[in-house]
Amino acid sequence: MASFILRRAEPKDVSDILRLIKELAKFEEMEEKVILTEKELLEDGFGDHPFYHCLVAEVPKEQKLFILLKFNSRCSLPGYTVIGFAMYYFTYDPWIGKLLYLEDFFIMQEFRGLGIGSDILKRLSETAVKTRCSSMHFIVAENNTKSIEFYKRRGAADLSSEEGWRLFEIEKADLLKMTSK
């Protein structure tokens, strides 16, 4: 059985984090939308006032090889050991206070079904409770049925279906129009 560790991301992880962000974007068929660079990820996450926090899932090099052989994978990953990540930050609900918002959550396909995703979610929940957050929020595309089932099995409520909340976005061009008036 493969072993893995969950740990806080460090500055040296930004290249792996960006790689995984792009893999997730590719899975969502939006790869060309990722314009963030490693330098920006580093400044934004590891400066004096980080915009985000990040957990990474890491397997030992030997374990990674074991998994590849076990699944007869012809994957030629050049020695990656960071195989999953979860990016989160703290938000605020004026009704209940501080919340933990899970922005991105991804495990490489070859490493799914091993309990890594489940453990990440539990670790984030523990962080939420320890830091006095009333709940953990995140978004999911409605056609991503596997992810929705993963979350609902663990007790997640769908606020869009149950309470009618819809997410809106105002893009930069329209923000600039508002500020120039």
Place this chain on the structure above:
Amino acid sequence: MNFKIRAASKEDCKDISRMIMELAVYEKMPDQVKISHEELQRDGFCQNPFFQCLVAEVPEEQKSKEGCTVVGYALYFYTYSTWKGPTVFLEDLYVMPEFRGKGIGKGLLSKVAEVAKKKKQCVHLHLSVLDWNTPSRDFYAAKGAQDLTVTEGIHVLRFDGQNLDNLANEAPKD
């Protein structure tokens, strides 16, 4: 009508709390408001605040029926897009009913956009609106907002209460 948009101060928390409750009543969920103005003050005016707030103020001679001069607010915070970087989330935008239609809501939204652009080069602004709240949906649509729940099927999910505690209790130990 004269009004001014300015950054909220600690002293505004009682007024902000009052308006948070008014907005919750409008959204038909007043029983979900659990925090006090003291907690709001603690969370918004500490060294690393969890939110930012703007208020709209009218002169004394134009105060509300109940004598309020702080008549609107916008509560927001910075978030992060793994595709593009810093973003802003507009959590609450509210103007007291008797002061609507005078450009105060637009003034608050524009000020949030300006602050987001200047301070953090935010790439977009997100907000949530209830599906039945047509006046608000129309207000934001007129400013270029896209409904991602409709266009991309985005749903907002939540873990709270016992479900959150259960997950936390099963967290792997270091």
